[in-house]
Amino acid sequence: MIMEKALVFSLGNQEFSVQISAVKEIKEWAKATPFPAAPAFVEGVVNVRGSVIPLVNMAQMMGVSDDNDEKKAIIFLKNEKKIIGFSVSNVTDISDIDEDDFKPLPELSSDNLKYYSNGILSLGRRLVFSVNVSSLFDGSLQ
Amino acid sequence: MSKAEFTDDMDAIRQIFFDECDEQLALLEEELTILGEEPEDGEKINTIFRCVHSIKGGAAAFGMEELVKFSHLFESVLDLFRSGALPVSTESIATFLKCKDALFDIVAAFKNEGAACEVAPETVVELERYLHSGKGEPEPPIENIEMDDIFGMAFAPVKIEIEAPIDQQFLISLRVTTEFYECGDDVRNILLALRELGTLQVEVDTDVVPLIGDISPERSYLTWKLVLETQKSRGDVEEIFEWSGEDLQATVTLVAENIEDVPASLPVVVEEKRDIQIKKSPERKDSATVRVDIQRIDKLVDLIGELVINQGAIQSQMRRNKVHGDSVLGNVVTAQEQLIHELQENVITMRAYPIKTVFQKLGRVVRETARLTGKQVRLVLEGEDTEVDRSILEKLSDPLTHMVRNAIDHGIESPQIRSHAGKEPEGLLRLRAFQRSGRIIVEIQDDGAGLDPDRIYEKAVEKKIIERGQKLDREEIYSLIFEPGFSTVAEVTDVSGRGVGMDVVKQSLQQINGRIFINSAKGKGTTFSISLPFTLSVIEGIIFKAEGQDFVIPVNNVLETIIFDAKKAFHVGEGKYGYPYRDGYLSVIYASDIIGTSSGGINQKICFVIENENEEKLAFIVDKIIDHSRFVVKNLEDNYRKIACFSTATILGDGNVAFILDVEFLFGEVLKKREGSLEERV
Numbered sequence: 001m002i003m004e005k006a007l008v009f010s011l012g013n014q015e016f017s018v019q020i021s022a023v024k025e026i027k028e029w030a031k032a033t034p035f036p037a038a039p040a041f042v043e044g045v046v047n048v049r050g051s052v053i054p055l056v057n058m059a060q061m062m063g064v065s066d067d068n069d070e071k072k073a074i075i076f077l078k079n080e081k082k083i084i085g086f087s088v089s090n091v092t093d094i095s096d097i098d099e100d101d102f103k104p105l106p107e108l109s110s111d112n113l114k115y116y117s118n119g120i121l122s123l124g125r126r127l128v129f130s131v132n133v134s135s136l137f138d139g140s141l142q
Numbered sequence: 143m144s145k146a147e148f149t150d151d152m153d154a155i156r157q158i159f160f161d162e163c164d165e166q167l168a169l170l171e172e173e174l175t176i177l178g179e180e181p182e183d184g185e186k187i188n189t190i191f192r193c194v195h196s197i198k199g200g201a202a203a204f205g206m207e208e209l210v211k212f213s214h215l216f217e218s219v220l221d222l223f224r225s226g227a228l229p230v231s232t233e234s235i236a237t238f239l240k241c242k243d244a245l246f247d248i249v250a251a252f253k254n255e256g257a258a259c260e261v262a263p264e265t266v267v268e269l270e271r272y273l274h275s276g277k278g279e280p281e282p283p284i285e286n287i288e289m290d291d292i293f294g295m296a297f298a299p300v301k302i303e304i305e306a307p308i309d310q311q312f313l314i315s316l317r318v319t320t321e322f323y324e325c326g327d328d329v330r331n332i333l334l335a336l337r338e339l340g341t342l343q344v345e346v347d348t349d350v351v352p353l354i355g356d357i358s359p360e361r362s363y364l365t366w367k368l369v370l371e372t373q374k375s376r377g378d379v380e381e382i383f384e385w386s387g388e389d390l391q392a393t394v395t396l397v398a399e400n401i402e403d404v405p406a407s408l409p410v411v412v413e414e415k416r417d418i419q420i421k422k423s424p425e426r427k428d429s430a431t432v433r434v435d436i437q438r439i440d441k442l443v444d445l446i447g448e449l450v451i452n453q454g455a456i457q458s459q460m461r462r463n464k465v466h467g468d469s470v471l472g473n474v475v476t477a478q479e480q481l482i483h484e485l486q487e488n489v490i491t492m493r494a495y496p497i498k499t500v501f502q503k504l505g506r507v508v509r510e511t512a513r514l515t516g517k518q519v520r521l522v523l524e525g526e527d528t529e530v531d532r533s534i535l536e537k538l539s540d541p542l543t544h545m546v547r548n549a550i551d552h553g554i555e556s557p558q559i560r561s562h563a564g565k566e567p568e569g570l571l572r573l574r575a576f577q578r579s580g581r582i583i584v585e586i587q588d589d590g591a592g593l594d595p596d597r598i599y600e601k602a603v604e605k606k607i608i609e610r611g612q613k614l615d616r617e618e619i620y621s622l623i624f625e626p627g628f629s630t631v632a633e634v635t636d637v638s639g640r641g642v643g644m645d646v647v648k649q650s651l652q653q654i655n656g657r658i659f660i661n662s663a664k665g666k667g668t669t670f671s672i673s674l675p676f677t678l679s680v681i682e683g684i685i686f687k688a689e690g691q692d693f694v695i696p697v698n699n700v701l702e703t704i705i706f707d708a709k710k711a712f713h714v715g716e717g718k719y720g721y722p723y724r725d726g727y728l729s730v731i732y733a734s735d736i737i738g739t740s741s742g743g744i745n746q747k748i749c750f751v752i753e754n755e756n757e758e759k760l761a762f763i764v765d766k767i768i769d770h771s772r773f774v775v776k777n778l779e780d781n782y783r784k785i786a787c788f789s790t791a792t793i794l795g796d797g798n799v800a801f802i803l804d805v806e807f808l809f810g811e812v813l814k815k816r817e818g819s820l821e822e823r824v
Contacts, residue, residue, distance in 0.1 A: 033691070033799040035785055036737050045782070047793045050448040054782040082781045141783050 006121070008092040008128055009075060011059040015128040017121060018077065020094060022133040025076040029087055039142065046085060048076065056140045058086040062131075063112045079137050086136065095123055102130070115139070155325070159200045163249045166193040170242050171502045174235060175523070181230040190238070191220045195377075197245065199384045201252075209248045212261050216241045219272045228272060237272070240265050243506050309340075309371055311397040312379055316366040322389035329366065332390070335382045340372030436532065439493050443679055446486045447774035453482055454771075454795025483772070490677050494529035497575045497584070500539050501526050504546050508571060511550040518557050518568040519550055528575035530582050531677040537654045538584070538674070541647040545586050545670055546571065548644070553590035553668055563665065565589065582676060587669040593662040595619045602628065620660040624648040652806070654678060683773050683792075685800065686748065687766040688733035692800040694773055694792055695762075699752050699805040706749035706763050718815055721761045723751060728761040729812045736787055736811065754809050762808060775802065 006017040007026075025048070032044030032055040041061035045052050055074060071087040103120045105113065116135045121128040170193040177186040194217045201209035220238070222228045244261045314336075318329060336342050347365040351357070370379065376396060383392040456475055465471055501523050512519040530538070554560075554569030561567050572587040595616055602608045602622045614622075622628060626645040651658055655675045662668040675681075683694040684703075706721075711730060714720045719730040732746065745765040753759050773792035776799075778785055788801035 033791075033801070035788060035801055037786055045778070045791060045799045047797055047799050050444060050451065050776075050793065051781060052776040052778060052791045052793070052799050084781060 004097060006095055006097050006128075006130065007075065008095055008123070008126075009073070009088045010090045010092060011062070011064055011088055014064060015092060015126055016058075016088075016117075016131050017095070017097075017128045018075070018131050018133055018136075022077045022079070023075060024078040024083055026091055027074045027076070027085075029071045029074050042140070043087060046074070048083075048085070051083065053083050053085050054140065055085040055087060056136075058088055058136070061136075061139050062116045063110070077133055077136065079133065082137065082141075084137060084140050086140075095121075095128075097121060105129075156204065159204060160249065160253050162200065163197055166197050167242065167246050167249065168499065168502050169193050170245075171239075171505055172498070174238055174242060175505065177230065177238075178232070178235050181232075181235070184224075187220065187224045187230065191217065191224050194220060194245070196384060197249070199381050202381070204252075206248075206252050208261075209245070209252060212241075212248060212266075213245060215266065215269050215273075216245065219269050222272065228275065234272070237265070237268050239505075239509060241269065243509070246506070309373055310376075312368075312370045312372070312376070313395040313397060314366075314368040314370060314379070315393045316368065316383075317364075317391040318362050318386075319389045319391075320360055320362060322386060323362065325386075325389060327386055327389070329364075332382060332386070333366075333368075336368065336370055336379070339374045339378060339382075340370055342371075343369040434492075436493070439489070442489050443486075443493060446482070446489055447679070449482050450486060450772070450774055451793045451795065451797070453479055455797065456795075458795040486680065490531065490679065491529065493532050493677075495532055495535050496527045497530050497535065497538075497582075498523075498526035500535055500542060501573055501575075503539060504542060504573065507543050507546050508550065511547050515551055516556060517550060517554050519554060519571050520568050522570065522572045523574075524572065525575040528577060528582060530575075530674065531679070533678050534582075534654045534656075534674055537650060538656075541650045541672075542573075542584070542586070544643075544647050546573075549586055549588040549590065549668070549670075553588040553592075555591050577676075578673075582674040584672040584674065585669055586672075587667065589667040592664040592666055592668055593620055593623070593660065594664060598622055617660070620662060623660075624658070679775055680772055681775055681802065682771075683802065684750075684770050685768045685773075685794070686733075686750075686764045687768055688764045689737045691737065692768065692794060692798070693733070693764075694800050694802045695750060695752075696802065696805065697770065699754065700750050701753045701759065702751040703767065704749045704751065706747055706761075708746065715815075721749065723759070723761065728759055729815075730761045730763060731808050731811055733762065733764045736808075752805055752808060754805055758809055760808060760812055773800075773802065 005020040007020050007023050008015055008017045010016070027048070030046065032046045034044040038044065041057045043055040043057055046055050047053075053076065057071070071089060073089075073091045074085045074087050075091065076083055076085045101121050101123060103122065105117060105120060109117075113129070116131055116139065117129040118132045119130050121130050170190060173186050173189045173193070177183060177190065180186070194213050198210055198213035198217060201213060216238075223230055223234065228234070240262075244265055248261065316329065316332065318327075322329075333342065333344060345367045347367055348363070350365070351363040357363075372379065376394060379394055380392070383390050383394075453475075457479075460467075460472065460475065467473075467476070505521060505523075508519055508521045511517075549571055550569070554571065555563070555565075557567035560569065570587075570589045572585070574583075574585040574587065576583055598619050599608075599614070599622075602619075602625065603610045605625075605627055607622060607625045607628060608614070624644045624647070628643060628645070648658060651672060651674075655678065657673045659671045659673070660668065661671065681694075682697045684697055684700060685692055685694050687693075704723075711719045711721050714729075717735075719732075720727045721730045722728075728751070734746070746763045748764050748767055750762040750764065751759060752762050775790045776792060778788070778791055785801075787804055787807045789804040790802045791799050792802055794800050
């Protein structure tokens, strides 16, 4: 049974996914305007058609990848009110998700990973961490 | 149509009704105020009557019983005044105002779907007394009654029964617009309601129905001609139509057979005063204004903002490609810029509302506060038509309410004290709004006791806001009342002074870039002046470069721009510098300190002399000035959160974001540095 579609992207060598319904837009990465006293994971703000939107380095915020890989894309996610851009290494594809593909995280996972991810998707041989959109927003707005 | 949708529609209609109620109540307040000045004006009392009547009409449709009951009573009393049976006096106007407040409360209670709201019994008693005294009056001589008065009397059907109701025949012609059907209404409902009143004959006029090929399926082509025989009054008949507003065009003509005074040669009374009334209120609006959803205007403002940004992009491309400003293209672009500027100003004024909407609410605050404190207050409003941006107006209501309460509670003295001091027992509270050099000034002026600098000083020492012996000038002492936790009245009163006081007022005004000034004379009164920007969506600013990044500073905070001579800056402490300015010295804040990545200040060439609302000054050192322009303000909190140092941002011609500097933050930095040095000493 297909639950829904997910956008799969990579942070460094690891793949992650978010529910497609939260994705507002995907753009090529561009430099943001930095501001002082911003948390280290906030790259700054960008202009998307007249709105000023913060740009968050997702890998850095989630603490999942310490090699500062090339960032190629920005995924703009939307919750009820706000839009936040997240820079990622690359956007891979859009996948249909079966309920059966969805498995809980191993016990040993780091607190950070447990906070941001709600499970693992096994798509064929690929292993994809499913990311919780509301945690992303909470984390970014700290 | 599913049931859920139906409920939504019902809610929407209810909402419209409440919106209209608010409008009518505002109009009521306005007219009552004018009536207070010109009690003779008969047209005013008519308007007042109509306001109450239309509220009653809507309320009946929604089954809001309390509202119907009270508005009906109010209406009946008003009718006595309208017909001249009772003279309008100051007391009666006071009663009307009370009734208006009561109506407001009932409407509010229904709006919040809260518990039913009880009208103060004394108000009802007062009204009933008028009703009886009106009835007790000898009837005015018959020849003085105009037709309108007869109908007017008949307008209030329950309390004042017209002696021996008679069968009257009305000719009614009905036309409806497409919107009528879109609102889910049906002519059938109207006809059924009319049938309740008496015997009804219906004829449909199909003359204007076009050939089938030309029929627009959405349009209504029919006209209904009705003959209604009823004992009810014209008012009752028209009430049925009133609910549908302007979507239903009804002409009601009374066939006058049964009215003796009218000559028999005129079978139909062409005197259509009442008819005009129904149409009058929508008409007045149609010609003057169009109702537009505020979100659409907001969207327009946003779009024009983007247009401005685009314009900037074109100009920066022109510079890059070395297109001269004098070239043909350059001239066209300049003309375009001018047009966009005008467009922007126009759209921004569309979002402006007269400050009247806020002032009128204050009328009630004044009455209630005066009653609670046992003071006599006359409220004078000036410049109510001054227009203010909606977003500012929304945030202005609370601080003004608080200040008005304060002025009455703390400012204006009780009648006894006033008489003793040789003043009129009635205190004067003047609210004034006007424009001055691109800003809106709102003044709250009372002729009360005035601020007592000594008492404020003592109080501030007591509350540990200042230290004893600290030298402050008069203005500085006055501004102490804006400090958190300051309140001059020892015990907390019902009215004002709940510990949260003027500091909250100041804060909320700061949110809308407002500044507040006090002017007071002991024994003579106090004037608070609030200065507000005209809009929050555009600012005039200077764009500058610091540490390779572009920033904007609001131009109204920049007192002067001077060339910075690094040699003149002198060391006044660890990482702290002073700079000479005119005949004094200023504290220095380097842009690089704030932005963080300090390059040692090699490029720093420009000094902004910045002044805040307390007339404090500082020197702000940046690298380079780029341009002076107007910037569209973007709120950072829309998608992120507050950022210290920058409250807002703007988008530049190249599409990049530039932060707009929050000047208060710079003064905060000075304070922090000063406190830092205090700690060092300890």
